[in-house]
Amino acid sequence: MLENDDDYNDDLPFAADDSAQTYKNWAVPNDLAGLRLDAALAKLVPEFSRSRLTAWIKDNHVTVNGSVVPPKYKLIGGETIQVAIQQDESQQAFVPESMPLDIIYEDDCVLVLNKPAGLVVHPAAGNWHGTLLNGLLAYCPALAQVPRAGIVHRLDKDTSGLMVVAKTVAAQTQLVRQLQARTVKRTYRAVADGTVPFDGKIETLIGRDPHNRIRMAVVPFGGKEAITHVKVLERYADFSYIECQLETGRTHQIRVHMKTAGHPLAGDALYGNPRQPATAEVKAAIKAMARQALHAYRLCFVHPQTQETMQFEAPLPADIYHLLSVLRLQAGMDSAIKTADEWQQRLGTEAEDEDWDDDDYDVDVIYVRE
Numbered sequence: 001m002l003e004n005d006d007d008y009n010d011d012l013p014f015a016a017d018d019s020a021q022t023y024k025n026w027a028v029p030n031d032l033a034g035l036r037l038d039a040a041l042a043k044l045v046p047e048f049s050r051s052r053l054t055a056w057i058k059d060n061h062v063t064v065n066g067s068v069v070p071p072k073y074k075l076i077g078g079e080t081i082q083v084a085i086q087q088d089e090s091q092q093a094f095v096p097e098s099m100p101l102d103i104i105y106e107d108d109c110v111l112v113l114n115k116p117a118g119l120v121v122h123p124a125a126g127n128w129h130g131t132l133l134n135g136l137l138a139y140c141p142a143l144a145q146v147p148r149a150g151i152v153h154r155l156d157k158d159t160s161g162l163m164v165v166a167k168t169v170a171a172q173t174q175l176v177r178q179l180q181a182r183t184v185k186r187t188y189r190a191v192a193d194g195t196v197p198f199d200g201k202i203e204t205l206i207g208r209d210p211h212n213r214i215r216m217a218v219v220p221f222g223g224k225e226a227i228t229h230v231k232v233l234e235r236y237a238d239f240s241y242i243e244c245q246l247e248t249g250r251t252h253q254i255r256v257h258m259k260t261a262g263h264p265l266a267g268d269a270l271y272g273n274p275r276q277p278a279t280a281e282v283k284a285a286i287k288a289m290a291r292q293a294l295h296a297y298r299l300c301f302v303h304p305q306t307q308e309t310m311q312f313e314a315p316l317p318a319d320i321y322h323l324l325s326v327l328r329l330q331a332g333m334d335s336a337i338k339t340a341d342e343w344q345q346r347l348g349t350e351a352e353d354e355d356w357d358d359d360d361y362d363v364d365v366i367y368v369r370e
Contacts, residue, residue: 161296
């Protein structure tokens with residue numbers, strides 16, 4: 001399943017569907033006499049595909065005169081067909097589902113949460129239930145009146161970190177406009193393969209990989225503009241700890257850009273290098289993550305109502321912190337820092353000493369054509 005990172009730019013409303021079972025009855029007209037049940041039903045109920053109707057017959061959701069019969073059953077006319085209409089999984093996608101949510105800020109307009117790795121943001125094929133959207137509807141039922149339960153941007157399933165959710169249509173509209181204007185600042189921290197040589201800007205077009213439709217890729221034309229600013233925080237023997245700020249928000253943007261730059265993210269099953277040199281301890285830490293080492297660390301936006309600039313940070317999750325601890329230990333770095341909080345505080349302070357404005361970049365552009 002391809003989890004989309006693109007910023008939302010539309011406001012299509014939705015409402016949770018009623019899950020109560022619906023039955024419909026038809027009397028078989030004489031002109032359908034002699035037809036098989038599946039063929040006759042396709043004529044009686046043209047709004048559903050024949051394959052779906054056949055599946056319902058096989059699953060005993062269709063009766064003829066009160067009896068279950070096979071799809072090939074021949075009708076003689078005058079029978080009563082009853083169908084228990086089955087909702088698609090997609091029609092159940094917006095059902096509230098209670099789940100723990102790490103809400104770090106909330107008011108009447110917005111809420112900010114720290115999404116764990118493994119949680120799909122929005123329902124889609126293969127993930128109709130158990131998504132963040134389902135959890136938001138359970139946490140705040142009023143979000144059923146807001147398009148996409150207030151979600152305005154996404155993270156990949158296996159990317160952890162900060163997201164902002166709008167609690168009103170007006171707030172969602174304002175946040176979408178900020179995303180379109182590229183004034184929402186989203187900063188990620190990640191572990192990349194190899195030694196990233198310098199800070200810089202990656203600017204390419206990103207589109208669907210023509211050789212593998214479940215992946216995205218840098219393309220020479222026809223894609224969407226994608227810009228990522230990369231800053232190196234620490235370098236180790238075979239890996240680098242980096243910070244990436246998104247200027248745009250394309251599907252898998254950081255993962256694709258780092259792969260294109262020759263430094264895919266550690267643990268990335270889709271874009272990574274499974275043969276990346278590493279010690280047994282580092283390999284074990286990467287395997288234990290079971291995901292790409294990518295975390296949405298900092299989020300900054302203008303509050304839709306108060307117009308106040310708000311900034312939030314979410315500490316590294318335990319799995320990425322453990323990987324970095326192993327890398328630091330093997331590199332003989334700063335053994336006096338023993339806790340995640342101490343380390344996060346030091347790195348956070350160092351990072352904020354530098355201004356992320358574009359003018360401060362050395363205009364080192366990494367551009368690789370595939």
